[in-house]
Amino acid sequence: MPGERCLASYRRCVAEIILKGKKTMPQEPQGTDSETIKKAVERHYAAIARGEIKSCCDTAKAAPENLYNIATQTPGYNAQERAALPAGADLGLGCGDPTADADLAPGQTVLDLGSGAGVDCFLAARRVGPMGQVIGVDMTDAMLEKARANAERGGFTNVEFRKGEIENLPVESGTVDRIISNCVINLAPNKARVFAEAFRVLKPGGQISVSDIVSFGDVPASIRTDLEQWAGCVAGALDREEYLRVIRRAGFSSVSVLKDVAYDYLRGRDYGFASVTVRAVK
Numbered sequence: 001m002p003g004e005r006c007l008a009s010y011r012r013c014v015a016e017i018i019l020k021g022k023k024t025m026p027q028e029p030q031g032t033d034s035e036t037i038k039k040a041v042e043r044h045y046a047a048i049a050r051g052e053i054k055s056c057c058d059t060a061k062a063a064p065e066n067l068y069n070i071a072t073q074t075p076g077y078n079a080q081e082r083a084a085l086p087a088g089a090d091l092g093l094g095c096g097d098p099t100a101d102a103d104l105a106p107g108q109t110v111l112d113l114g115s116g117a118g119v120d121c122f123l124a125a126r127r128v129g130p131m132g133q134v135i136g137v138d139m140t141d142a143m144l145e146k147a148r149a150n151a152e153r154g155g156f157t158n159v160e161f162r163k164g165e166i167e168n169l170p171v172e173s174g175t176v177d178r179i180i181s182n183c184v185i186n187l188a189p190n191k192a193r194v195f196a197e198a199f200r201v202l203k204p205g206g207q208i209s210v211s212d213i214v215s216f217g218d219v220p221a222s223i224r225t226d227l228e229q230w231a232g233c234v235a236g237a238l239d240r241e242e243y244l245r246v247i248r249r250a251g252f253s254s255v256s257v258l259k260d261v262a263y264d265y266l267r268g269r270d271y272g273f274a275s276v277t278v279r280a281v282k
């Protein structure tokens, strides 16, 4: 009985609901399932912000043979960029450098989806200058606190952090020039909703530049069904082609993959995960 299995294993139950009807692709769970995932993600990143765990993939329960770390294999920031950041802004949670490919210019309004401790917001703030504005949105209070403290320490007057979910952005329609996001959208249960919201808030001609984790091949259900691996940016990763389709379906055009780097952990004979940077235009 499905109900008995749920009682026997809370995590497997969540995963079974997620995977109902599809064996190896993350679904867009509805209602409480989606909420369960979000709560797990929020708990995970609150613990990182408080320093209780070190990286998005560093969980106490990870068995040695299962250890993986996105941060150490990720195409990241150059040394000069890093040196200019407030200490503690880069928690090693990203999987790319989306501001580098975001075509930023002075005076623009930039929105960062899932801003964490603020690293990409601060990089963007330097590029858009004092006449520009950067808005970071994150759902985790402890992250927002950290980001705001970092902004104050770094003297950033053109950066603001707002609490909210990237599926329901606390941003007015048609007001943003550029959207960036670094290793966040894979965590959202409903990616179509995230890209629809991104499309809504962008001005016509505005661009999104997103670094994220995607999967390829037939990822085993044992990975897909692990809630910790969802919070670790793996289980919720969409198949690469589906990811691009979701962006196009949201209304974006000129969708192009600028970077595509496969990871060597959690890699099977016929499946794996990659960091991609994708740019698209409204």
Ligand SMILES: C[S@@+](CC[C@H](N)C(=O)[O-])C[C@H]1O[C@@H](n2cnc3c(N)ncnc32)[C@H](O)[C@@H]1O
Residues within 6 Å of the ligand: 038, 041, 042, 045, 046, 056, 090, 091, 092, 093, 094, 095, 113, 114, 115, 116, 117, 118, 119, 120, 137, 138, 139, 140, 143, 164, 165, 166, 167, 181, 182, 183, 184, 187, 188, 233
């Ligand atoms: C892997 S971290 C990346 C943080 C940051 N972009 C960086 O590169 O350092 C994911 C962040 O996204 C936030 N997040 C995850 N899902 C979210 C959602 N649905 N809405 C808003 N924030 C979310 C988490 O709280 C966390 O701060």
